[in-house]
Amino acid sequence: MGKRASAELGTGRADDGLGGNGRDEVIYRNLFVAIVENHLAPGTKLPEDTLAETYGVSRTSIRKVLQRLAHERLVDVRLNRGASVAQPSVGEARDIFSARRIIECGAIAQVVAKATPAALEELRELVRREHAAQDRGDWRESIYLSGAFHVALIRISGNETLTDFLTQLVSRSSLVIATYGSPQTASCRHSEHDDVIEIIAAGDVEGTTRWMDRHLRDVERTVVLVEEEPVAADLKKILEEVAQRRPKLR
Amino acid sequence: MGKRASAELGTGRADDGLGGNGRDEVIYRNLFVAIVENHLAPGTKLPEDTLAETYGVSRTSIRKVLQRLAHERLVDVRLNRGASVAQPSVGEARDIFSARRIIECGAIAQVVAKATPAALEELRELVRREHAAQDRGDWRESIYLSGAFHVALIRISGNETLTDFLTQLVSRSSLVIATYGSPQTASCRHSEHDDVIEIIAAGDVEGTTRWMDRHLRDVERTVVLVEEEPVAADLKKILEEVAQRRPKLR
DNA sequence: AAATATTGAATTGTGTACAAATGGATTCTA
DNA sequence: TAGAATCCATTTGTACACAATTCAATATTT
Numbered sequence: 001m002g003k004r005a006s007a008e009l010g011t012g013r014a015d016d017g018l019g020g021n022g023r024d025e026v027i028y029r030n031l032f033v034a035i036v037e038n039h040l041a042p043g044t045k046l047p048e049d050t051l052a053e054t055y056g057v058s059r060t061s062i063r064k065v066l067q068r069l070a071h072e073r074l075v076d077v078r079l080n081r082g083a084s085v086a087q088p089s090v091g092e093a094r095d096i097f098s099a100r101r102i103i104e105c106g107a108i109a110q111v112v113a114k115a116t117p118a119a120l121e122e123l124r125e126l127v128r129r130e131h132a133a134q135d136r137g138d139w140r141e142s143i144y145l146s147g148a149f150h151v152a153l154i155r156i157s158g159n160e161t162l163t164d165f166l167t168q169l170v171s172r173s174s175l176v177i178a179t180y181g182s183p184q185t186a187s188c189r190h191s192e193h194d195d196v197i198e199i200i201a202a203g204d205v206e207g208t209t210r211w212m213d214r215h216l217r218d219v220e221r222t223v224v225l226v227e228e229e230p231v232a233a234d235l236k237k238i239l240e241e242v243a244q245r246r247p248k249l250r
Numbered sequence: 251m252g253k254r255a256s257a258e259l260g261t262g263r264a265d266d267g268l269g270g271n272g273r274d275e276v277i278y279r280n281l282f283v284a285i286v287e288n289h290l291a292p293g294t295k296l297p298e299d300t301l302a303e304t305y306g307v308s309r310t311s312i313r314k315v316l317q318r319l320a321h322e323r324l325v326d327v328r329l330n331r332g333a334s335v336a337q338p339s340v341g342e343a344r345d346i347f348s349a350r351r352i353i354e355c356g357a358i359a360q361v362v363a364k365a366t367p368a369a370l371e372e373l374r375e376l377v378r379r380e381h382a383a384q385d386r387g388d389w390r391e392s393i394y395l396s397g398a399f400h401v402a403l404i405r406i407s408g409n410e411t412l413t414d415f416l417t418q419l420v421s422r423s424s425l426v427i428a429t430y431g432s433p434q435t436a437s438c439r440h441s442e443h444d445d446v447i448e449i450i451a452a453g454d455v456e457g458t459t460r461w462m463d464r465h466l467r468d469v470e471r472t473v474v475l476v477e478e479e480p481v482a483a484d485l486k487k488i489l490e491e492v493a494q495r496r497p498k499l500r
Numbered sequence: 501a502a503a504t505a506t507t508g509a510a511t512t513g514t515g516t517a518c519a520a521a522t523g524g525a526t527t528c529t530a
Numbered sequence: 531t532a533g534a535a536t537c538c539a540t541t542t543g544t545a546c547a548c549a550a551t552t553c554a555a556t557a558t559t560t
Contacts, residue, residue: 021329021513047541058515059542064317071321073411079271080521080542095411098360102412106352161323161345162352165415271543297511308545309512330512330551 009036009148009167020064027055028065034242035074035085036147036171037140038178042087044235046075054239072168074175086175093176097220100169101213103162104150108209110157115200119156126152127193143174149193173219181223259286259398259417270314277305278315284492285324285335286397286421287390288428292337294485296325304489322418324425336425343426347470350419351463353412354400358459360407365450369406376402377443393424399443423469431473 020028031051034040046066048059055062070077077083088096126149133141147170155163192215199207270278281301284290296316298309305312320327327333338346376399383391397420405413442465449457 049541060514060516063542067314067317068321071318082542092411095409098409099412099415102356103352106356110348159345159348161342161419162349165349169411299511310544310546313512332512 009144009151009170020068023057024061024065027051027057027061028068030055030239030243031065031069032074032171033144034239035069036174037144037242038174039140039238039242040085040235042085042175042179044085046083046085046235048082050236051239054236054243073172086172087179088172088176090180092172093180093223096169096172096176097216100150100166100173101216103166103169104154104216105209105212107154107157107159107162108212109205110159111153112200112203112205112208114156114158120197120201123149123152123193123197127197130193143177146193147171147174153196177223259394259401259420270318273307274311274315277301277307277311278318280305280489280493281315281319282324282421283394284489285319286424287394287492288424289390289488289492290335290485292335292425292429294335296333296335296485298332300486301489304486304493323422336422337429338422338426340430342422343430343473346419346422346426347466350400350416350423351466353416353419354404354466355459355462357404357407357409357412358462359455360409361403362450362453362455362458364406364408370447370451373399373402373443373447377447380443393427396443397421397424403446427473 031046040046048062048066051062051066052059066075066077066083069075070083074086075083076086126145130142130145130149133139133145150170151163151167154166157163196208196211196215199211281296290296298312298316301312301316302309316325316327316333319325320333323338324336325333326336376395380392380395380399383389383395400420401413401417404416407413446458446461446465449461
């Protein structure tokens, strides 16, 4: 169940140039997933003590992870006030989708040029898993895989730097959806991912670019840009559940 | 001398969402400038003790700064091996410039749309300072201001997220130039920055995009893609000199 | 002499202790 | 009772100490 070994959302590489060892990486990954899959609502406070207890390490390690997430704009860290799950503003939300259009459309030419049959098959596999998640009503996994698809698509370009940027944008998009959109709308309707694979396979740069631009505008349109109220929940319990859902990380 | 208050390369904002207080910020800024202005050659080791002594803080603070720089890919941090100034590979260099073309060209439309007279005047001021730096042979300041120009241009788009990405790419470009290019070639020849301001002022999106694409390809072409040898230097001394050059930071 | 093993100084990783700051509850005042 | 000031519990910031690891120099073996 839930094997997502092949194409994670995120860098995935053990040596990411940030010097994180295995344990930090697991903690980071758990928090990352908890935020991106919306187990932790935007605005949720993330006290260092609680996290340290939860994962059985000292605050030192936790702080490192929190700073990394802060740099990826998934958590907000304010001086002397600790960390909390980021709440993108409306302006930020617009910036994020605008940036996605520029990057994802801009990289299409190289993606089409380098799209091997194996790469396309990997995309199809992601779409299959996305549909499966939708069919069983797992909208969290569905959103996650939808994001993973976009990242996997751009990764075909071979540009790691751009892929890292997009990974961040896609993660933050999940936060935007969690903050402003109704989850089911955002994830279910836009499973047109099948279509684009064939356009890419046909070598149609123009068509792929048009598809991507329209697709991203569609996704953006589903999020309602109305402010909502922050929520507080049982952090420790949630994190332990997320940790259990991912037994491979040990 | 060297007043660069108006348009720094980097976020500049005190509250950057990362929770850095004043002192960390100063240390970060000093190291950032030392790396981007090529006072510290790519590959230079950055031992925590030395930095802690230099800035009169404990290793704890230093580690935080180093991790931030690592996340911006300006330093490499390897497990149990410490930090060193990043040495972009040839592939990374290509990725960086490719990403810059996509982002900088992609954002042009919004830049032209939002370009106010005040914004254009700020660009002109940067070009003036860049020329002044060139005229007195200060190629470090010249490279710095050249990068600041590109960032300021994209900042006009109003997209902070994209601006942050470009800031990172421009910083890393400095590292690429330091690693593979001869400094004078890279900074002096490409002071065609004047030209683009007028094209923007004319509201010519197409023209500006073409200019930018060609400009970036020109810059990329000046860096010779041949490996070189790492160097070791007197780290502490260099950092103290850089700190003194920037008296406003206290 | 070359290759390998060992030792130790130097450096990084991690936990803990204490200082500083925050925010809420209580008390005081008008 | 409303508002302001104060106090205290909680949480974060920073320094330091010790463990673990690396790297290079020396010693050992063949």
